[in-house]
Amino acid sequence: MNLYAYVKTKRMFYEKFYVTNLILWIFFQINFVTAHKFVYWFEKNKNSEILFYHEIETNTAVNNEFECDYYLKVSIKSNKPQKNELNRVYTYKKENFIKYEVFDKILVANTMEDNNGKIECNFDIIYDLKLTEDISSLPEKIDFNLVITLFLTFKYLKVVRQENVLKFLEILILRMYAQQYGIDSNNKYLVLENLFKPDIFKNLEFFNKKNLISALLNNFMIYHVFYEDNLILLNNSKDDYETDFFNEHIPYKNLLINDYRVFYKLERVFKNVSISNYFHILLNEIDIKSLIINNFEESEKHKADFRIFKRSTVSFKSIIISNLLYSSERILYELNKAIDLKLEYFGLCNLSVENNYFLIFLKSQKLKGIILNNVVLKIDIHFFDVYMNKNKTLKYIELKNVETMFTWIEFIDRLNIEKIILSLNSESVEENFIRGFYGLENTLGVQYLEIRFFNYRINKELCKILRNFPALQTLKLSNYQPDKKMNRKFHKVIENMKQLSTLIIEHEYFSNKFLNSVFQNKRIQVLHINNYNYKKKILKLEVLSNPNHLTHLGLRSINISASSLVQIFRLKNLEFLSLKFCDLEAIKNFKTHHVMATNIRCLNLKGSILNSFRDFDILEKLNYLEKLTLSGLQLHLCSLNKLNSNCNLTLKKLSYIWGILSADDLNRIKYLEVLIQLNISRCEFLNTSLCELGRNCNFLSSLKYLDLSYVELTLNDFLYLQSFKHLRNLKISFFEGHGHNFDFSMNSYFNNYFFSRKIYTERTKFKLIEYFGEINSSENYIFL
Secondary structure, three states, X not given: OOHHHHHHOHHXXXXXXXXXXXXXXXXXXXXXXXXXXXXXXXXXXXXXXXXXXXXXXXXXXXXXOHHHOOOEEEEEOOOOOOXXXXXXXXXXXXXXXXXXXXXXXXXXXXXXXXXXXXXXXXXXXXXXXXXXHOHHHOOOOOOHHHHHXXXXXXXXXXXXXXXXXXXXXXXXXXXXXXXXXXXOOOOHHHOHHHOOOOOOOOOOOHHHHHHHHHHHHHHOOOEEEEEXXXXXXXXXXXXXXXXXXXXOOOOOEEEEEOOHHHHHHHHHHOOOHHHHXXXXXXXXXXXXXXXXXXXXXXXXXXXXXXXXXHOOOOOOOEEEEEOOOOOOHHHHHHHHHOOOOOOOEEEEEEEEEOOOHHHHHHHHOOOOEEEEEEEEEXXXXXXXXXXXXXXXXXXXXXXXXXXXXXXXXXXHHHHOOOEEEEEOOOHHHHHHHHHOOOOOOOOOOOOEEEEEEEEEEEOHHHHHHHOOOOOOOEEEEEEEEEOHHHHHHHHHHHHHOOOOOEEEEEXXXXXXXXXXXXXXXXXXXXXXXXXXXXXXXEEOOOOOOOOOOOOEEEEEOOEEOHHHHHHHOOOOOOOEEEEEOXXXXXXXXXXXXXXXXXXXXXXXXXXXXXXHHOOOOHHHHOOOOOEEEEEOOOHHHOOHHHOOHHHHHOOOEEEEEOOEEOHHHHHHHOOOOOOOEEEOOOOXXXXXXXXXXXXXXXXXXXXXXXXXXXXXXXHHHHHHHHHOOOOOEEEEEEEOOOOOEEEEXXXXXXXXXXXXXXXXXXXXXXXXHHHHXXXXXXXXXXXX
């Protein structure tokens, strides 16, 4: 059957698709293989090609079981035998479909040194290289040994991370489907017990494990995107998704099923047990052990079996259910039926609980953490508090906007709870929280406490409460009105927390004396002081006795005196500095060599008045910047052309908003080699344009996110956008005439699928096709 005919018939695969059976059969069958020792010599020629020569040193058959299977060794700059003793067998070119870093480095080298080498292995690697040069040469029948050696070749020759690797895997899976289709289901290679053998994935790099997942999902036409190694399943490429679901306090990556339609697609796929098992195995390989189900609903047309809960290979350690469109009864009932679930974390968000299935499920699990966010408990709250009082495994509690009596607080010392996050959404809930501490005599071993109040006026009662938490390492308080008289008491509370290293508070009435005591506290490494009042108080820091303890400092909406800035720039170990909407007073006679905080990796000066940088350029002193955020009307005082040259290899995220970009600025940033995200929205080009970055711009291959909202672009600029081959998200605005603004956003979840959220005219439509239709046109889609 023609290969492309399979692509056209993928919609028929839902019920009959056995690709994973074959993948697992190939991966896991244990065969004896006859091995030889192969030696290949290679060298670069004048035509920028790498020529391969073959020599068989030994022809002794060796029985290799899987446990000792194949090996591959690469040596650069080796003395090869005479050419008359070798056979030329292969030529590697820079146009190869799949590229290898080991060879590409040789091709681009300007020196004649290190332009040759030697490969030793016990399989025919030339055969594998030819397959990855031209995917149409893939054989009709693919066996276990080929798959193993292919991934061994990927690993040791360092396959280049490019879209073609994913395409290769997709075609490989289609070939395997063609081979597997029609095979007797009683075939011994399909027996589940033969599928689980050690070290199956040892030769797979992390990104190729992700590629295997993508190849499988692509064949089932399930749209998906990886976000910071979390996997998000979407109904279509236009769907929005929320990353707020990803909880930093759960130590696992997430699988987010974004709505009920993609949930049912996955249900149909999981009718095949082997596919389900294979999918869960791969999820486990990339540490995805947290499941998030969002926007789930059932109807007469759609009935769920919840197979995703019930397979023996399910390894989820966390499940979060969010935004149920109807009752939670059904899904909680199914969770209770999933006897193999052994969860550590469970959460409900934006829904109501009307029955006791919730408490029954909680009692069936030995949870380390429970998360309830905007949950209405239409059950007897007393029973929930009883559960909390008796639980001996909980370490982490997160309750946001939930009605509860807080009677469990007095049992915290016995329950060994280490982390508490609370959001109190009414005065009655705040009163219940305070009341929960009445009669509490023992100090608590809680290490992390985060509370968002309902505009509660902090007074002596809160200070008394905080005295019960002497073991705190992190304290975060927000949305409150501090009492003017509480400075001294709050200072004593902080001083008594001998292990406190992170403090995030809001500033309105705190005195400079209190703030100085906090800055001088040698135990505090992370300090954020936020002011949401329209009045900005002046921060006046005294000379720091030990400027080495702070690593993270965040100040918001505060006037920072010149003397305070001098002290901030003395913080030698500072890695994160955020000064949002602050007024930075000018520093007289201050030079760049006075700056000691040269290790800052993240700098945020959003909305700040930058008078202090009139006489010196802070960017010149920062050697290791990874993220830089600048916005406001004074960006000329913090010019991009002053970026330290060491940032070329470190800066990954750059936001420069409401600024003026000169030719010098563009000429400087084009040398950034690892830039992933660039936001220059609302900027104006001064006698230059975006295309002046040129074809030798160093981040043409690395850039994935580009925001050009409200930036006027020329036709050449639009054409230049085609140079960013790996762009995943683009935001641009069209200006036609005066006062007409056309917004267009282009997103790519995989393989660069583009779409427009808002279409205004047919004229705009044809422009978009003209501008973007040539970008990898065979693989891209523009939805207009």
